[in-house]
Each structure stands twice: as structure tokens, then as C-alpha cells.
Amino acid sequence: MEELDAADLQLLRLLGENSKMTVKELAARVNLSPSPVFERVKRLETKGYIKKYIALIDAEKLNYGLMVFCNIKLKQHDKSIGSQFVKDIMLLTEVVECYNISGDYDFLLKVLARDMKHYQDFVFNKLGSVTSIGSTHSTFVMCENKNTYNINI
Amino acid sequence: MEELDAADLQLLRLLGENSKMTVKELAARVNLSPSPVFERVKRLETKGYIKKYIALIDAEKLNYGLMVFCNIKLKQHDKSIGSQFVKDIMLLTEVVECYNISGDYDFLLKVLARDMKHYQDFVFNKLGSVTSIGSTHSTFVMCENKNTYNINI
DNA sequence: CTTGAAAAATGGAGGGT
DNA sequence: ACCCTCCATTTTTCAAG
Numbered sequence: 337m338e339e340l341d342a343a344d345l346q347l348l349r350l351l352g353e354n355s356k357m358t359v360k361e362l363a364a365r366v367n368l369s370p371s372p373v374f375e376r377v378k379r380l381e382t383k384g385y386i387k388k389y390i391a392l393i394d395a396e397k398l399n400y401g402l403m404v405f406c407n408i409k410l411k412q413h414d415k416s417i418g419s420q421f422v423k424d425i426m427l428l429t430e431v432v433e434c435y436n437i438s439g440d441y442d443f444l445l446k447v448l449a450r451d452m453k454h455y456q457d458f459v460f461n462k463l464g465s466v467t468s469i470g471s472t473h474s475t476f477v478m479c480e481n482k483n484t485y486n487i488n489i
Numbered sequence: 490m491e492e493l494d495a496a497d498l499q500l501l502r503l504l505g506e507n508s509k510m511t512v513k514e515l516a517a518r519v520n521l522s523p524s525p526v527f528e529r530v531k532r533l534e535t536k537g538y539i540k541k542y543i544a545l546i547d548a549e550k551l552n553y554g555l556m557v558f559c560n561i562k563l564k565q566h567d568k569s570i571g572s573q574f575v576k577d578i579m580l581l582t583e584v585v586e587c588y589n590i591s592g593d594y595d596f597l598l599k600v601l602a603r604d605m606k607h608y609q610d611f612v613f614n615k616l617g618s619v620t621s622i623g624s625t626h627s628t629f630v631m632c633e634n635k636n637t638y639n640i641n642i
Numbered sequence: 643c644t645t646g647a648a649a650a651a652t653g654g655a656g657g658g659t
Numbered sequence: 660a661c662c663c664t665c666c667a668t669t670t671t672t673c674a675a676g
Contacts (some may be wrong), residue, residue, distance in 0.1 A: 348551075351544035355508060358670065372643055374672070382496045387545040391504035394540050394639040397503075398493075405590070405597065429641035436632040437558070444558065445629065448640050475597065479589040481575045485638065487548040487601050488582035511651060525662055527653070 340385070343368065344376055345489050348385060351377070352486040355389045370463065392485065395448055396453035402449045403477035406463075411470040418442075421468040438440050493538070496521065497529055498642050503641040508542045535601060545638065548601055555602045556630035560594035564623040571595075574621040583610075583611050594626065610616070 340348075343366045350357055350365060357365075361372040380386045395401070410417055418436075425445065427435050433446035449455040455474075463469060493501075496519045503510055503518060508554075510518075516526040533539045538581055546552070578587050578598065586599035603606040608627075615624060 341499040348544070348546050351550050352546045352668090353543065355542045355544040359672095360670075362495040369644065371645085372671090375643095383550075384547055385550050387542050389508045389542065390506065390638055391501070391508040391542050392540040393501050393505045393639045393642070394538055397536075397642065398536050398640060402642050405588075413492060417628070424637055431635065432637045432640065433633075434635035435556070435558075435630045436634060441660090443634075444630075476590045477597075480586075481562060481583065481589060481596075482579055482587040484585045485543055486546045486585070487551060488585065489546070489551065489554050512653095513651075522663055523652090524654090524664080528661095531653090 344385075345374055347373065348380065349489045351386065352489070359361075369399060380389075399450050400448045402451055402455055403480065404447045404449065404455055405475040405477070406445040406447050406459075407473040407475070408443040408445065408463075409440070409470045409472070410442045410468050412443070412468075417468045421466065424466045424468070428462050430454075430462070492536075494569040495521040496535060497538075500526070500529055502642045504505070504642070511546045513538070517597070546610070552603050553602055553609055553622065555601045555632065556633065557602065557608055558600065558630070559598040559600050559612075560626040560628070562615075562623045563595045563621050565621075570621045571592070574619065577619045581611075581615050583607075 346366050347362060350362060359370045359374045359377070364371045377386075380427065383414055385478070395403075408421075410421060421443070422434065425443075430449055431445050432448050432449050433444075435444045437444045447455065447458065449458055459472065459474070463472060472482065500515060500521050503515060510528045512523045512530070512537060514559075515530070516523045519526065548556075561574075570603070574596070575587065578584055578596075583600050583602055584598050585601050586597075588597045589595065590597045600608065600611065602611055612625065616625060
């Protein structure tokens with residue numbers, strides 16, 4: 337995989353921070369002319385180093401000010417229960433991330449809700465109807481101190 | 490804040506999924522011509538609904554295949570200890586997210602590491618030298634099932 | 643990697659509903 | 660207030676060397 341030189345890594349770093357940079361600006365930063373930078377970026381895209389380009393939306397501005405980490409224990413641990421759980425979870429719009437984890441719980445969800453009332457509704461009505469769930473434990477985020485959204489290269 | 494109509498929300502949804510969509514493509518999706526779409530997007534940017542545009546980098550391709558949620562308890566809970574902790578944490582490149590949380594622990598970190606050896610080094614040498622830390626508890630991610638990076642509007 | 647040129651998108655002026 | 664059409668400028672994209 338190490339077909340990446342310092343300039344490539346720098347391009348990933350820059351685009352991971354701000355994907356609106358023009359090829360010209362990127363070229364100035366990595367001390368190359370626009371054309372090779374253009375080709376390098378295209379290569380990083382096709383080889384999959386860059387997965388996609390997205391706009392980051394301000395959840396608080398849209399009245400989604402509550403972030404909760406919801407730990408989930410399944411009733412049983414066979415494969416079909418697990419995959420059914422993932423399938424059910426994928427449909428819940430409040431769940432922005434879902435991880436299969438080690439430890440006392442099986443899954444960790446990052447949930448975005450408008451407020452506590454909304455979260456309560458989410459737990460009781462949405463998670464409540466996912467039958468594979470045994471128990472849950474919620475950890476509330478009081479403050480987001482850092483979020484880079486990307487690996488720090 | 491509800492100065493956003495259905496077209497604005499749709500634009501946020503589309504750009505949150507793929508920020509490389511051209512104004513022309515967006516216009517076709519929301520049934521408007523390019524100019525008003527261009528103005529709407531600019532307004533969403535200046536008003537802060539769109540925070541920034543980024544490229545998502547594939548951490549696994551860069552040999553950062555291990556994700557860990559690291560719970561942290563501080564030694565004491567006065568404000569200066571807390572802000573010093575945040576300051577120290579901000580400098581650690583392995584930490585991609587940091588939250589002040591409710592419950593048994595004070596902070597939750599999302600950490601990206603190359604492998605278990607790297608993570609061990611991170612805990613012992615990097616976290617180990619952050620003096621405000623009382624205790625830690627690591628939860629390892631076995632599989633990322635879902636990550637939308639954005640609120641689901 | 644460079645130069646250079648075609649194609650496309652951005653961003654703005656002016657007019658219409 | 661909002662949208663449209665048209666046009667200049669900039670950027671992207673892709674040749675050939």
C-alpha cells in the first residue's frame with residue numbers, strides 16, 4: 337500500500353481538512369504544479385484513499401443538540417440475532433454511528449436527538465421495538481471538545 | 490432558526506452525502522434552476538448550517554485499522570484540571586474525538602491506532618504522561634456497522 | 643512533471659413573475 | 660422575495676511533449 341509519498345499524504349491531510357481547496361491552491365501547498373496534483377488527487381480517489389467528499393452539517397443549528405452514546409447488550413449472541421439487530425438499527429435516523437464492541441456491551445451507538453424528550457421517545461419507541469435488544473445503557477455528551485472526522489496523518 | 494424550507498433541507502441532505510455534486514445537479518434534484526440553488530448553498534454556508542467541506546480518508550488503507558473508545562476518569566474535577574486535560578488531549582494525534590460525558594467516567598475519546606501495539610504505546614506513553622488522568626477503560630471496536638458522519642435530516 | 647488548450651462549473655448582472 | 664436566463668471568469672480536465 338505504500339505507494340504514497342509525502343506529497344500524497346499532505347494532499348490527504350489538506351483535503352481532509354477542507355475539500356474545497358482548488359487544485360491550484362493544493363499545488364502551491366505541496367510545491368507542485370496543478371496538473372500533477374490533479375492526477376494525484378484522482379489517483380487517491382480511484383485507489384480509495386479518499387472515500388467521499390461531504391459537507392459537515394451543524395446539527396445544533398438544526399435543533400439536534402443532544403448527543404448520546406447508547407450501549408446495547410443483545411439478548412443472545414448468535415449471528416442471525418446480531419445481523420438482524422444491525423439491519424434494524426440502520427433504519428433508525430437518530431443513529432449516526434454503530435459499532436460492534438468488546439466488553440460488557442455488544443454494540444455502541446452514537447445517537448443524535450433534538451432534546452431529552454426526543455431521546456426518551458427514541459429509546460422507548462424505536463429501540464423498544466427492536467426485539468433483539470436485551471438491555472441498554474446511555475451516556476450523555478455534555479460537551480464536544482474535539483472532532484476531526486478524519487485520521488490525523 | 491426556521492428560515493429553512495424543504496429545498497434547503499434537501500440541499501443539506503444531498504451535500505451531506507456528497508459535496509462534489511455540482512450546482513446544476515443539485516438544481517435538478519430540488520427542481521430549481523442553478524442560480525437560486527447557488528444562492529441557497531452560499532446562504533447555508535454563511536449562516537453556518539454547512540460548517541465545512543471535507544474529504545473522508547480511509548483510515549484502514551493508511552494502516553490505522555484499530556478504533557478504540559477510551560473512557561477517562563480524572564483525578565479531580567475542578568475546572569482547571571478539566572481544561573488542562575482537554576488542552577493535553579488536543580495535541581494527541583491518535584485522538585480523533587473527545588467528549589465530556591455523564592456517568593462513571595468524565596471523558597470519552599475515540600482513538601485511531603495502527604494496531605494493538607500502537608494503542609498500548611498510546612495509553613502508556615501518551616495518556617500516561619497526562620497527569621490529570623485518574624483511570625482509563627478501553628472499549629475496542631470490532632466492526633464499524635454504520636457511520637453517516639452527519640445528522641440524518 | 644510541464645505546457646497549453648478544451649470543457650465545465652462558478653459566480654454575478656439584469657430582468658421577469 | 661424569489662426565480663430565471665445569459666454571460667464573464669475561474670476551475671477542472673485531459674491532451675501531447
